[in-house]
Amino acid sequence: MEPSARPRKILVVDDEPFVLKVLVRQLTALGYEDVLSYEHAQDALAVLEREDHDVDVVFTDLQMPGMDGVEFLRQLVQRGYDGQVVLVSGEDARVLNSAEKLAYSRGLRVLGSLAKPATREQLQQRLHGAAPAMCASVPQDAYPPEALRNAIAAGQLVTCYQPQVAFATGEVTGVEALIGWQHPRDGLVPADRLLNGLQYYGVLNDLTRSMLPSTLEQARQWQHLGDDFRVGINLSMDDLAALDFPDFIVEAAARAQFPLSRLVLEINETRMTRDRLVSLDVLTRLRLKRISLLIDDFGTGQSSLAHLRDVPFDELKLDGSFVHGASRDASLNAIVKASLLLARQLNMRTIAQGIDDLEDWNVLRELSCEVAQGKFVGAPMSAEALPQWARTWAARYAALAR
Incomplete structure (x- = not known):
C-alpha cells in the first residue's frame, strides 16, 4: 500500500x-x-x-x-x-x-x-502518512564483505547527490555525493549501512577509489551552478587508514580537472581508524593540499571536541537530529546555538543537515548558519536531475525572499 x-x-x-x-x-x-x-x-x-x-x-x-x-x-x-x-x-x-x-x-x-x-x-x-505495517528492514550485517566486493566489481554502486544552498542568498553552494548499493534483491542500500561496519574493513577503500573519480568528473560539469560550487564526499575508516590516500585524491582531481579547494571530505568521527596517528597523518596531509575537511554529524559522538582540537577541520556539519525541530524544542535550539558559536570562534564554515521544513529553514537562517541541506532544499537525486532542480529552487527561493 x-x-x-x-x-x-x-x-x-x-x-x-x-x-x-x-x-x-x-x-x-x-x-x-x-x-x-x-x-x-x-x-x-x-x-x-x-x-x-x-x-x-x-x-x-x-x-x-x-x-x-x-x-x-x-x-x-x-x-x-x-x-x-x-x-x-x-x-x-x-x-x-x-x-x-x-x-x-x-x-x-x-x-x-x-x-x-x-x-x-x-x-x-x-x-498523516501512516501506513499499514511493512516488512522489517534488512539487518545491517546481512551482507558479507565478499558480496560488497563483488557488487563493486559488477558496477552495482550508484551515486546520488543532495544539494546544498546558502541561507543568506539562496545560491547553490554544492552537493553531497551519497553512494548506494543497487542490490539485486533488496533495492537501494544506503552507504551509511556500510561505512560504519567493521566487517567491511579492507573493502571500503575499493568503494571510495572506484566511485570518486567519476564523481569529480560529474561535479566539474556543475561549476556554473554556483561561484564556489563544492562537492562533499564521505570517507570510510579504510580511507583514513591508507597513508597513500592523499596522493590518490590529488591524482583523481587532476585527471578530472576539479579544483582541490572545492573538494570537501566528510569525516564521521566513528570512522576514525583505531590508529589515531595514521588518521591524523592522512587528514593533515589532505588539509595541506587545501582540501576542506568537514566533521560530520557534529555532537553525536563522545569525543567531538577532542577531534576539533586535534584534527584541522575547517567545516562543521550539524547533525539533523539537532537541527530538525530546533524551532520548537528549547533544548535542541540551545545545542544548535552553542555549536554554531563554537564553529564561528574556530573560523569554521557551518552546514545544517536535516533542514526538512520551513520552520527549520527560518530558525537556522536566523542563527546565521551558512549552508542548508535537507528535504526542504532538495532530496538526494540523480546527476541528470540536478540542473532542473536548480532552476526550480531559484524560483522557490525568490518566493521565500519576498
Whole structure:
C-alpha cells in the first residue's frame, strides 16, 4: 500500500479512563473506525501477540502503573511488532523526547510524540502518512564483505547527490555525493549501512577509489551552478587508514580537472581508524593540499571536541537530529546555538543537515548558519536531475525572499 494510505486498525493504551475515552472519540471523529482501547499495557500486549492482530498504529501513555510506557515499548520490540507508534503523555517535553529517541533506537517506527491533552488536529497530523505495517528492514550485517566486493566489481554502486544552498542568498553552494548499493534483491542500500561496519574493513577503500573519480568528473560539469560550487564526499575508516590516500585524491582531481579547494571530505568521527596517528597523518596531509575537511554529524559522538582540537577541520556539519525541530524544542535550539558559536570562534564554515521544513529553514537562517541541506532544499537525486532542480529552487527561493 502507498505511504499515504490510512492505517487499518489503531490501538490506544492509557491508564486514565477519561483520557482513553477522549482519544478514542477523537480518532473516531477523524474517520478511524477500528480503534481498540486498553487501560493496562499487559492487555494490549495480549492482543499484539496474536498473529492476526492487524494493528498498524499504537498510541501509548508513558506514565502507567504496573508496566510503564518505556517497558511497554521494549515489549513491543521483543514481540516483533512492526507497525508504528505515537507517544502521548503529560510528562515533561524532555522526557517525551528521550522516550521517542529510545523507541527509534530500538527499531520502532515512531510517528512522533504528543503532550496531553492532544487535539484532534495534532492526532491527524501524526497519523498523516501512516501506513499499514511493512516488512522489517534488512539487518545491517546481512551482507558479507565478499558480496560488497563483488557488487563493486559488477558496477552495482550508484551515486546520488543532495544539494546544498546558502541561507543568506539562496545560491547553490554544492552537493553531497551519497553512494548506494543497487542490490539485486533488496533495492537501494544506503552507504551509511556500510561505512560504519567493521566487517567491511579492507573493502571500503575499493568503494571510495572506484566511485570518486567519476564523481569529480560529474561535479566539474556543475561549476556554473554556483561561484564556489563544492562537492562533499564521505570517507570510510579504510580511507583514513591508507597513508597513500592523499596522493590518490590529488591524482583523481587532476585527471578530472576539479579544483582541490572545492573538494570537501566528510569525516564521521566513528570512522576514525583505531590508529589515531595514521588518521591524523592522512587528514593533515589532505588539509595541506587545501582540501576542506568537514566533521560530520557534529555532537553525536563522545569525543567531538577532542577531534576539533586535534584534527584541522575547517567545516562543521550539524547533525539533523539537532537541527530538525530546533524551532520548537528549547533544548535542541540551545545545542544548535552553542555549536554554531563554537564553529564561528574556530573560523569554521557551518552546514545544517536535516533542514526538512520551513520552520527549520527560518530558525537556522536566523542563527546565521551558512549552508542548508535537507528535504526542504532538495532530496538526494540523480546527476541528470540536478540542473532542473536548480532552476526550480531559484524560483522557490525568490518566493521565500519576498
